[in-house]
Amino acid sequence: MLTPELLFALRNLPLAARRAAEGFLAGAHASRRQGAGMEFSQYRPYQPGDDLRRLDWRLAARSDKYFLRESEVDTSLTVNLVLDASASLGHLDDNNLSKLDYARLLLAALAYLAQKQGDAVGLTLLLPTGLRQLPARADTRQLPRLYHALETVAATGTFPDAATLAPLTARRQRALTVCVSDLYEEQGEISRLLARLRATSGEVLLLHLMAGNELNFSYKGSVTFRDLETGQTLQLDADQQRAAYQRQLQAWLRDTAQAARRQGLDYYLLDTSQPLDGALREFLKRRQLMS
Structure with missing residues (x-):
């Protein structure tokens, strides 16, 4: 499998998406x-x-x-791709790849797969200034539109408020919604949106992005951390705090996965230092179950 950093190094999102997805197409039979x-x-x-x-x-x-x-x-579906583009996705892994870079590659590959399956695919970028939406289409010009939107989006600001998000769940539509987020929230705002998406679209695949250095806490010595959304800083000794951090992280991940599944969401944790194959496999599995 091509690693995310090798795909990103191509500096060509359409090519990277095709390279990441084509290995799965051979085994993906039309329903x-x-x-x-x-x-x-x-x-x-x-x-x-x-x-x-x-x-x-x-x-x-x-x-x-x-x-x-x-x-x-x-059979064809409507596939709605949703990206949380708040500032926390600017976090860099040890390979110098941000969560947003990984999300770009992932969503571009999912869009490529969806189109090859004959699906209508759309994209919504969740921005603090408002939603950027490309309604689902099945025509050949849709992929370039999606690629351009993904290439030009920046990780900025905080998660949008409820009023901004309202158009996303304004009407019911049977669809497979794929939401990509690091689930960085202050007061349950992402969880509430996911619950509404589940109620209006029927099927939600939640792809939870975590950087490798977050999961492994690979930092050493005295480190200053800065919250990308609030600007707050925290200085600590990484070696002293590693064991406590990992215990708390595992508890949070367990609680997050359980809460998501209680809501009826299909939850999948992604390590951004790893290849895209796990997420692509989950997408194809959900798509085949809906067909």
């Missing part, structure tokens, strides 16, 4: 159902209420029996 598509599958006897336009009149003329032509069609 099939019986319907009124273009590829003929079989006949079945007419039943009251069936669409008469699908009757095979030539066969009826020959046999005096009424049959419908059934075909196999690819």
